[in-house]
Amino acid sequence: xxxxxxxxxxxxxxxxxxxxxxxxxxxxxxxxxxxxxxxxxxxxxxxxxxxxxxxxxxxxxxxxxxxxxxxxxxxxxxxxxxxxxxxxxxxxxxxxxxxxxxxxxxxxxxxxxxxxxxxxxxxxxxxxxxxxxxxxxxxxxxxxxxxxxxxxxxxxxxxxxxxxxxxxxxxxxxxxxxxxxxxxxxxxxxxxxxxxxxxxxxxxxxxxxxxxxxxxxxxxxxxxxxxxxxxxxxxxxxxxxxxxxxxxxxxxxxxxxxxxxxxxxxxxxxxxxxxxxxxxxxxxxxxxxxxxxxxxxxxxxxxxxxxxxxxxxxxxxxxxxxxxxxxxxxxxxxxxxxxxxxxxxxxxxxxxxxxxxxxxxxxxxxxxxxxxxxxxxxxxxxxxxxxxxxxxxxxxxxxxxxxxxxxxxxxxxxxxxxxxxxxxxxxxx
Amino acid sequence: xxxxxxxxxxxxxxxxxxxxxxxxxxxxxxxxxxxxxxxxxxxxxxxxxxxxxxxxxxxxxxxxxxxxxxxxxxxxxxxxxxxxxxxxxxxxxxxxxxxxxxxxxxxxxxxxxxxxxxxxxxxxxxxxxxxxxxxxxxxxxxxxxxxxxxxxxxxxxxxxxxxxxxxxxxxxxxxxxxxxxxxxxxxxxxxxxxxxxxxxxxxxxxxxxxxxxxxxxxxxxxxxxxxxxxxxxxxxxxxxxxxxxxxxxxxxxxxxxxxxxxxxxxxxxxxxxxxxxxxxxxxxxxxxxxxxxxxxxxxxxxxxxxxxxxxxxxxxxxxxxxxxxxxxxxxxxxxxxxxxxxxxxxxxxxxxxxxxxxxxxxxxxxxxx
Numbered sequence: 001x002x003x004x005x006x007x008x009x010x011x012x013x014x015x016x017x018x019x020x021x022x023x024x025x026x027x028x029x030x031x032x033x034x035x036x037x038x039x040x041x042x043x044x045x046x047x048x049x050x051x052x053x054x055x056x057x058x059x060x061x062x063x064x065x066x067x068x069x070x071x072x073x074x075x076x077x078x079x080x081x082x083x084x085x086x087x088x089x090x091x092x093x094x095x096x097x098x099x100x101x102x103x104x105x106x107x108x109x110x111x112x113x114x115x116x117x118x119x120x121x122x123x124x125x126x127x128x129x130x131x132x133x134x135x136x137x138x139x140x141x142x143x144x145x146x147x148x149x150x151x152x153x154x155x156x157x158x159x160x161x162x163x164x165x166x167x168x169x170x171x172x173x174x175x176x177x178x179x180x181x182x183x184x185x186x187x188x189x190x191x192x193x194x195x196x197x198x199x200x201x202x203x204x205x206x207x208x209x210x211x212x213x214x215x216x217x218x219x220x221x222x223x224x225x226x227x228x229x230x231x232x233x234x235x236x237x238x239x240x241x242x243x244x245x246x247x248x249x250x251x252x253x254x255x256x257x258x259x260x261x262x263x264x265x266x267x268x269x270x271x272x273x274x275x276x277x278x279x280x281x282x283x284x285x286x287x288x289x290x291x292x293x294x295x296x297x298x299x300x301x302x303x304x305x306x307x308x309x310x311x312x313x314x315x316x317x318x319x320x321x322x323x324x325x326x327x328x329x330x331x332x333x334x335x336x337x338x339x340x341x342x343x344x345x346x347x348x349x350x351x352x353x354x355x356x357x358x359x360x361x362x363x364x365x366x367x368x369x370x371x372x373x374x375x376x377x378x379x380x381x382x383x384x385x386x387x388x389x390x391x392x393x394x395x396x397x398x399x400x401x402x403x404x405x406x407x408x409x410x411x412x413x414x415x416x417x418x419x420x421x422x423x424x425x426x427x428x429x
Numbered sequence: 430x431x432x433x434x435x436x437x438x439x440x441x442x443x444x445x446x447x448x449x450x451x452x453x454x455x456x457x458x459x460x461x462x463x464x465x466x467x468x469x470x471x472x473x474x475x476x477x478x479x480x481x482x483x484x485x486x487x488x489x490x491x492x493x494x495x496x497x498x499x500x501x502x503x504x505x506x507x508x509x510x511x512x513x514x515x516x517x518x519x520x521x522x523x524x525x526x527x528x529x530x531x532x533x534x535x536x537x538x539x540x541x542x543x544x545x546x547x548x549x550x551x552x553x554x555x556x557x558x559x560x561x562x563x564x565x566x567x568x569x570x571x572x573x574x575x576x577x578x579x580x581x582x583x584x585x586x587x588x589x590x591x592x593x594x595x596x597x598x599x600x601x602x603x604x605x606x607x608x609x610x611x612x613x614x615x616x617x618x619x620x621x622x623x624x625x626x627x628x629x630x631x632x633x634x635x636x637x638x639x640x641x642x643x644x645x646x647x648x649x650x651x652x653x654x655x656x657x658x659x660x661x662x663x664x665x666x667x668x669x670x671x672x673x674x675x676x677x678x679x680x681x682x683x684x685x686x687x688x689x690x691x692x693x694x695x696x697x698x699x700x701x702x703x704x705x706x707x708x709x710x711x712x713x714x715x716x717x718x719x720x721x722x723x724x725x726x727x728x729x730x731x732x733x734x735x736x737x738x739x740x741x742x743x744x745x746x747x748x749x750x751x752x753x754x755x756x757x758x759x760x761x762x763x764x765x766x767x768x769x770x771x772x773x774x775x776x777x778x779x780x781x782x783x784x785x786x787x788x789x790x791x792x793x794x795x796x797x798x
Binding site: 052053054055056073074075076077109110111112113114116158159160161162163164165166167168169170186187189190192193206209210256257258259260261262263264269270 | 481482483484504506507508510511512513543544545546547548550590591592593594595596597598599602619621622624625692693694695696697698699700703705706
């Protein structure tokens with residue numbers, strides 16, 4: 001970033017002349033001042049460990065930093081990948097280090113691993129977002145800010161001896177543009193030397209052919225260029241971790257004791273642990289931080305701001321003002337909001353009208369029905385009345401006839417009781 | 430360590446003949462006769478190996494049977510494996526030792542657990558096992574039973590990764606899908622990455638998880654109480670060291686002046702056949718020298734019978750449902766109706782039933798009106 005600014009200036013103005021000094025001025029102590037400032041400030045370093053459960057991530061961290069970070073063993077039956085950051089304060093000589101170790105718990109355990117990479121990517125983006133927010137604040141205190149951006153991702157490869165797993169490839173492709181990836185072969189004491197050589201070549205071949213960009217140790221600084229170049233050829237490092245100490249010869253060393261031999265962690269013949277420690281901590285830690293800030297963070301920032309609609313000044317020579325663009329954006333946004341509100345209100349009003357109409361319709365229908373029913377009811381009532389009247393008449397008629405018949409009967413009886421003989425006579429006749 | 434051969438064919442000697450005349454009936458020679466006949470007939474054994482790629486399955490098979498089954502094997506790269514499906518590959522070899530012939534079939538399952546999404550990746554394997562059972566079922570029920578080929582899987586070696594803390598969800602899923610169909614023998618693969626203390630812990634973990642998830646792995650049969658102490662001791666050790674932690678090797682190295690199968694590391698040499706280094710010898714003895722026939726028996730008597738009973742039950746329940754045939758005795762699976770025609774028949778029955786219901790409804794409606 002500093003380089004490009006300088007170019008711009010030098011295009012605009014004549015080149016500065018280089019002069020020689022007549023005596024010792026003393027600004028060669030500038031780096032020392034910088035160093036003492038940063039030492040008093042303290043450093044922060046964030047490591048992300050990605051690998052299958054049980055592959056040895058915590059043990060390796062303990063071995064690297066020669067201490068015991070208290071972590072509980074993860075189970076294999078987690079529902080999904082989650083990230084567990086833990087921060088520790090370490091001190092060596094007079095240098096303070098705020099170390100954050102982020103563990104991807106549950107990685108590689110699920111049966112369906114399609115979405116395994118997502119929580120990791122989201123976490124990294126969230127840290128970038130936090131930093132971006134801090135940068136964009138009006139009152140900001142960047143020197144005091146606890147930088148949680150991930151500086152390096154140690155990707156633990158299972159030592160199958162054949163090649164990368166499909167999950168490894170997919171995940172590394174998603175992560176290579178967001179974080180510095182250093183792939184390492186875990187539990188390397190299960191791979192013999194010849195197999196290891198073939199395995200490393202296969203892995204690097206697969207990474208290259210799939211376009212995965214892993215972190216290359218920088219070779220532009222002469223002081224460390226040589227050693228870095230050598231180490232680059234040894235990637236991925238095959239490591240073994242151990243916190244137990246075994247007596248070898250007359251020394252106690254960190255090692256793993258097998259029935260057939262002792263694997264010493266710090267023996268270069270046995271594994272690449274020493275190389276990893278050199279590269280990661282002793283030589284390139286600062287470079288990792290710088291790369292994270294200047295490459296990965298800047299990429300994130302650019303994408304994010306472009307999303308928000310900002311653009312760099314390409315054609316115009318007018319320096320673009322964040323403020324103005326921001327204001328314009330804000331106005332746009334507010335007017336959008338208002339428009340949306342209006343729309344919604346309209347919709348609401350329309351809906352209310354519609355419902356009113358519907359209700360009225362329904363009311364009318366109900367009325368009609370009611371009328372109809374009433375009429376029907378009246379009809380029925382009338383009919384029933386008529387029928388009742390008929391019935392009454394009939395019963396009356398019947399009663400009259402009954403009375404008449406009874407009267408006749410009683411007369412007849414009376415008559416017959418006075419002339420019973422006549423009847424017999426009639427009969428005889 | 431005594432190996433399996435206890436009975437050797439022998440002819441009766443003159444002294445025996447005298448005994449024979451006295452009170453000796455002679456059926457004590459039956460085991461010898463069995464031995465002779467079986468040697469003549471030859472044996473067959475089908476072994477399935479399953480587990481993720483890179484756990485040393487082919488190397489172990491090579492070490493067990495000392496033959497190279499996988500001459501040209503194509504290993505896929507990581508990119509190709511992202512959405513790989515599981516295949517079933519069979520390799521058959523005829524091997525002979527001291528006149529005893531063995532037809533060995535190894536069923537390999539490349540691609541298991543390799544894809545990014547492994548849901549139901551054990552389905553092709555269960556289908557294969559069921560297919561073999563079905564084939565045997567048909568053969569057994571057929572008319573000509575002279576040359577039945579027994580392709581049923583007798584044993585499945587399941588490789589558990591030593592890099593974790595125990596069983597993974599895909600391990601549990603696989604074992605639960607297959608434990609009622611095949612004898613599962615779980616193994617801890619690549620055990621040369623674990624120190625003895627870690628091996629103990631891992632075995633305990635795995636045993637505990639197998640119990641917890643209710644997985645039925647192959648149980649070694651109890652030995653008779655009249656066996657000698659040595660044998661009983663061996664049997665006990667065998668049971669206590671399950672699941673076996675194995676290491677395989679294709680190469681022979683020099684160790685202490687001897688040529689042994691092993692792996693050469695800068696810090697030492699792992700000997701495959703050294704009991705202190707791994708349980709390979711125990712596995713080999715169990716699988717080949719002592720329990721091979723028991724594995725076959727359990728497959729025939731337990732797993733196959735379960736399958737057969739299940740199959741027949743399904744058939745009878747289908748028939749009684751359709752009430753086409755009343756049969757008190759479960760069936761001679763006669764020309765077992767094809768799945769196709771059965772489906773058609775069922776569909777037609779359904780249609781008929783529906784039409785009847787509709788007719789009834791219409792009748793009722795008419796009545797109401």
